[in-house]
Amino acid sequence: MKYRVSGPDYLKVRSIANRLSDVIGRSPSSREVNQTAGEPERVITLKVNQTAARAAGVSSESLARMLNTVWSGSIVTSVRDNDRLVDVVLRARDNERLNLATFSSLTIQGNDGKQIPLSAFATPVWGVDDPVIWRRQRLPFITVQTDLAPGLRAEAVSAALRPAVDRLRAELPEGYSIEEGGAVAESEKGNSSVYAILPVTLVIMLLLLMLQLRNYSRMALAILMAPFGLPGIVLAMLPGGTPMGFVALLGVIALAGMIIRNAVILISEVDSNLAQGMASDAAIIAAAEHRARPICLTACAAILGMFPISHQVFWGPMAYAIIGGLLVATLVTLTVLPASFSLLLHLRMTSSGETREK
Incomplete structure (x- = not known):
């Protein structure tokens, strides 16, 4: 079973998803409630003083290219190994890429050709961010999903959870929503497709019966x-x-x-x-x-x-x-x-x- 929580503010969406997880987790029919958002991770953000960077002749593009080379690596050339080409990637050593002190030793070339320390106009800052933010119709969303207890069907569990989920829905601010997905939603889509073609099928069946009888x-x-x-x-x-x-x-x-x-x-x-x-x-x-x-x-x-x-x-x-x-x-x-x-x-x-x- 799946429920999709969406809204304009991702932090508010996460809060609603946590409340929904608690509601589903209290049901004896649910097992292993989880979210697609995952846990926030520690990240390093480079805070750049744009005035000092421009004075030193360093553009944001060159700074991003240099950092990408140090941490992710850049292809500098290719060598031939028999009948195939092997890329040569330039990047920092593993111990340097895992050490925050590497920032203080990095230098970048300015427009005048001089090497400028990165610390002269940029400062690394620790922070917390979500590793993945899923979006649907340009709005961030989090999917709350759960397994079912053995022998139970999604439709029956959905019907049992509907009153509690509807109460939570009624408390949502404007612009936020909880939509049901998974097997129940797919079943409803299938039913609607059958209902759409059913009148044509009935007419054909009546014609065939009339031809026979x-x-x-x-x-x-x-x-x-x-x-x-x-x-x-x-x-x-x-x-x-x-x-x-x-x-x-x-x-x-x-x-x-x-x-x-x-x-x-x-x-x-x-x-x-x-x-x-x-x-x-x-x-x-x-x-x-x-x-x-x-x-x-x-x-x-x-x-x-x-x-x-x-x-x-x-x-x-x-x-x-x-x-x-x-x-x-x-x-x-x-x-x-x-x-x-x-x-x-x-x-x-x-x-x-x-x-x-x-």
Whole structure:
């Protein structure tokens, strides 16, 4: 899990990040709370008297170049080693680069060619600074991140921490924010992308169903079977507290397709029996008996195929959604669908009989 704290003042951002770390650390669900900022480090800053430097004919560029040569090194030439070139780097010895007294012995050449002691216009000053400052949209930010206790999911832990994090958010000054990242934010992005394309998918699915069934009432009957998978999803996911995230949503969409496919198979079989001249009740009973085994076998194959991934943190929610939903929906398809189809045919026969009498 990750939370991103941002604002205009980096020190204030660090203070807020520390408070957020305390809030997360008090939760029994968190492990190893840390920040991307790291601890401040001691640094040496060279305080330059610009007036004295200009009087001595030393520019800031030449001073920076000389210090870079002493501490980091500069390439002065290259030598050939067989078929490759090796750079020759000029820099101070290791013991000199680690000794602050090196500043007092350094000299730099002025515009007139004379060697001028660095101490004549520059003074080294000890200080404390952050080694890395991350920025996002030009604002500094610190990411507070934590591992989760074994067996817990990011969505569940996020929901448990939300009240405390919201209270801290309400106390923030203007211009500062706490945004959630990590698996929860990625799941929300994935859900939004699915919701954006879902209407187009539904329209295409309705067109395909209409081409196959060629009847509005039969198409509606097939689609109405899909919601019967929801009780199974709830029964499968609720006992273990499995979150309804992006992966589970993919499982629900796939489950709806499986349920509607089974319904279309059964409805098409009934229509085929009716076309052969069978009575409505006999056609429905024969179709249910003939298609019960293939529907149950395909459902069992899909359910058993989900068991190996049901214990995984990432794919587990999808597996539970498909297992529970398909188990309940298959029973409903073989019981409720034939009864509903029989009722539909009897209503149609009754309405057509009344029309002939009139």
